[in-house]
Amino acid sequence: MKLHIFNPGHDIALAANDEKMTAPHAVRQMQTDLGFIPALWADNCDYILVDDPNNTISNNEYRRYIHNVKYINWNDLREIDKEKLEVSPWGWDKTIRYKLSIASEGKLDGYMPDAMQLEKIREISGRNWASENLLTNLLNCDKACVGESVAVDDYNKLINVLDKVDNGLAYQYVLKAPWSSSGRGLRYVDLQNEGINEHLQGWIKNVIRKQGQVMVEPYYNKIRDFGMEFIAHTNGEIEYLGLSVFSTLNGAYMGNVLTTEEEKEKLLSRYINAEILVEIRNTITFIMNGKLRGIYSGPFGIDMMIVNGGKIHPCVELNLRRTMGHVALDLTRKMTEKHIMRMEFNAGHYSLKIKN
Numbered sequence: 498m499k500l501h502i503f504n505p506g507h508d509i510a511l512a513a514n515d516e517k518m519t520a521p522h523a524v525r526q527m528q529t530d531l532g533f534i535p536a537l538w539a540d541n542c543d544y545i546l547v548d549d550p551n552n553t554i555s556n557n558e559y560r561r562y563i564h565n566v567k568y569i570n571w572n573d574l575r576e577i578d579k580e581k582l583e584v585s586p587w588g589w590d591k592t593i594r595y596k597l598s599i600a601s602e603g604k605l606d607g608y609m610p611d612a613m614q615l616e617k618i619r620e621i622s623g624r625n626w627a628s629e630n631l632l633t634n635l636l637n638c639d640k641a642c643v644g645e646s647v648a649v650d651d652y653n654k655l656i657n658v659l660d661k662v663d664n665g666l667a668y669q670y671v672l673k674a675p676w677s678s679s680g681r682g683l684r685y686v687d688l689q690n691e692g693i694n695e696h697l698q699g700w701i702k703n704v705i706r707k708q709g710q711v712m713v714e715p716y717y718n719k720i721r722d723f724g725m726e727f728i729a730h731t732n733g734e735i736e737y738l739g740l741s742v743f744s745t746l747n748g749a750y751m752g753n754v755l756t757t758e759e760e761k762e763k764l765l766s767r768y769i770n771a772e773i774l775v776e777i778r779n780t781i782t783f784i785m786n787g788k789l790r791g792i793y794s795g796p797f798g799i800d801m802m803i804v805n806g807g808k809i810h811p812c813v814e815l816n817l818r819r820t821m822g823h824v825a826l827d828l829t830r831k832m833t834e835k836h837i838m839r840m841e842f843n844a845g846h847y848s849l850k851i852k853n
Contacts, residue, residue, distance in 0.1 A: 498542055498543060498544070498578070498580075498581055498582055498583070499539065499540070499543045499544070499582070499583045499584075499585045500543070500544045500546060500577065500582060500583070500584050500585060500605075501535030501536075501539050501543060501544065501545050501546065501585050501586075502535070502546045502584075502585070502586040502587065502593065502597070503528060503531060503532050503533075503534055503535055503586075503587050504528065504586050504587045504588065504590075504592075504593045505524055505527045505528055505531070505587065506518075506520035506521075506524040506525070506528065506592070506678075507586070507587055507588030507589075507590055507593065507818055508588070508676065508677065508678035509521070509524060509677075509678045509681075510590040510591065510592035510593065511588075511590050511619050511622050511623075511676045512674065512676035512677055512678070512682065512707075512708065513592070514591065514619065514676075515591065515592070516591040516592055516594070516595035517592070517595065518591075518592045520592075526845070526846065526847060527847045528548065529548045529549070530846050530847040530848065531847055531848075531849060532545070532546070532547035532548055533545060533547060533568070534824065534849060535566075535585075535587075536559070536563045536564070536566045537559060537562055537563065537824060537827055537828060538823070538824065538827040539563075539564060539566045540564055541564045541565045541566070542565065542566070542567065543564070543566050543567070544566070544567050544568075544569050544577065545566050545567070545568050545569070546569055546570070546571070546574070547568050547569070547570060548570065548571075549570065550568040550569060550570055559851070561831075562828060562831050571596075571600040572600070574597065574600045574601040574604070574605065575600070575601055575602055575604065577601070577604075577605075579604065579605070579608065582605075582608055583608070584597065584605060584608045584609055585795065587818055587819050588816075588817070588818030588819065589609075589610050589614075589615060589618050589793065589818070590615065590618070590619065591615055594609050594610065594615065597609060610792075610793075614791075614792055614793070617792045617793075618792060618793050618817055619676070621788075621789070621792070621793070621815070621817050622676065622815065622816070622817045622818075623675045623676055624646065624648075624673055624674075624675050624676075624712045624814065625646075625648045625675055625710065625712065626815070627646075627799075627812055627814065627815040628646035628647075628648070628712070628812075630784065630788075631781065631784060631785075631799070631811075631812045631815060632644050632645075632646060632811070632812040634780060634784055635777060635780055635781070635811040635812050636811070637780075638773065638776045638777050638780055638811065639770075639773045639776060639777075639809075641769065641770070641773055641807060641808050641809055642773070642777070642808070642809050642810075642811050643717070643804065643808045643809070643810055644714075644810045644811065644812060644813075645714060645715055646673075646712050646713070646714045647712070647713045647714075648675070648710045648711075648712055648713075649705075649710060649711055649712075649713055650705060650709060650710040650711075651705070652698070652701055652702055652705065655672075655701060655711060655713060656693070658713050659686065659688060659693075659713070660688075661688045661689070663689055664715075664716070666716055666718055667685075667687065667716075668685040668686055668687045668716040669686060669687065669688050669689070669715070669716055670685070670686040670688070670713060670714065670715060670716055671683055671684070671685055671686070671713075671714045671715075671716050672684045672685075672686060672697075672700075672701065672711055672712070672713060672714075673711070673712040673714065674704045674708055674711065674712075675704075675708045675709070675710055675711075675712060676708060681748070682704070683748055684697055684700055684701075685716065686716075717802070717804040717805070717808075717810060718804055718805040719802050719803070719804055720768055720802075720803045720804060720805060721742075721765065721768060721802065721803040722742075722743050722744060722745055722800070722801075722802055723740060723741060723742045723743065723761075723765060723801055723802070723803070724740070724741040724743065724798050724799055724800045724801055724820070724822050725737065725739075725740060725741070725774075725777070725778050725781065725798065725799050725801065726738040726739055726740070726741055726796065726797075726798045726820065726822045726823050726826055727781070727782070727785070727796070727797055727798065727799075728795065728796050728797070729785070729789040729793060729794050729795060729796075729797060730794060731790075731794040732790065733786065733787040733788070733789060733790030733791075734786060734787075735781075735782045735785045735786050735789075736782075737778050737781075737782055738796075738823070738826055739758055739761075739822075739826045739829075740758060740761040740762065740765070740774070740822075741753060741798065741820065741821070741822025741823075741825060741826070742754040742761050742764060742765070743821065743822065743825075750821055750840055751839065751840060752837055752838055752839035752840060753821055753822065753824070753825035753837070753838045754825070754835070754837060754838075755825055755828055755829045755832060755835065755836040755837065755838055755851070756829065756835040756836075757829070760835065762774065765803065768803045768807060769803055769807055769808075769809055770807075773809060777801075777809070777811050781799060789817075793817060795818075795819070796818070796819045796820070796823045797815065797816060797817045797818065797820075798815075798816045798820040798822050798823065799811075799812055799813075799814070799815050799816070800812075800813040800814040800815075800816065801813055821838075821840075824838070825838055828851070834853070835853075836851050836852060836853055837851070837852045837853075838850070838851050838852075839851075839852065
């Protein structure tokens, strides 16, 4: 039996690294509005933790995809049946562990990662870890693979790393905070025009002060977002689950294509040789195998992109948590036709829509 929690502030919590962090209003609103979505992948008799158990009416349109789950609120955690319980949030961080511990009066402490495990989860979730452990190796999969990411811990060093050579694009570089959420921690640099202005200089120094470094990456002309979804088993073995073909706007998630693996590969093969995808996923499975044992078990995904010239960036980001790609895969298994899953925001509220 699992206790599912949708905590969309997970990435922000990793960046803050503070158990008492308060998420921005928009994130709290998303958690309230979409707290029911774990029901889309939960099994019969699982618990879904929501802010208000009566506020799940929006899931009526998904009734055919949902098992017989039980909605509970934070106050119910003190009385929850802990026999064979598994706590399963969207992602593990100090903040969600602290909130669950307080709400359950410590009764769930033995069912959650300890401080050392949480620190390792945060480390592996960082962009520098993905760059050193995944991207470097994935570049050897095929000559079509591209990508570069350098960690810089000093502002003056960063300036020396940047090259003013014109690449013919709107920007030459992307600066990224090691931990950030949905495009919030990204800054684009055009050295041909404005360069590093006072505002950007302040942002860089602030990120280095708070997170220790800034990631410097070339700017690519993106053609298509996609990703690969996996699950890490408790014995450390890694299982590939499927492709995620999704769209973003200014770094923020917009929606997923819900269709078969064959159709997704066909869609991507318009731009690249789809055989490369097999080599990439096999390499990821090999690299990650055993690396998460004793640290994390559960879903994770790797965001990728197709760039101009038929090239693939095989590791834009590692998400050591459940992703909307996993949600898309779970829903696709319950469907017989192609659909589009979209995240929408109207009149101050978030909704998840499934459309033909």
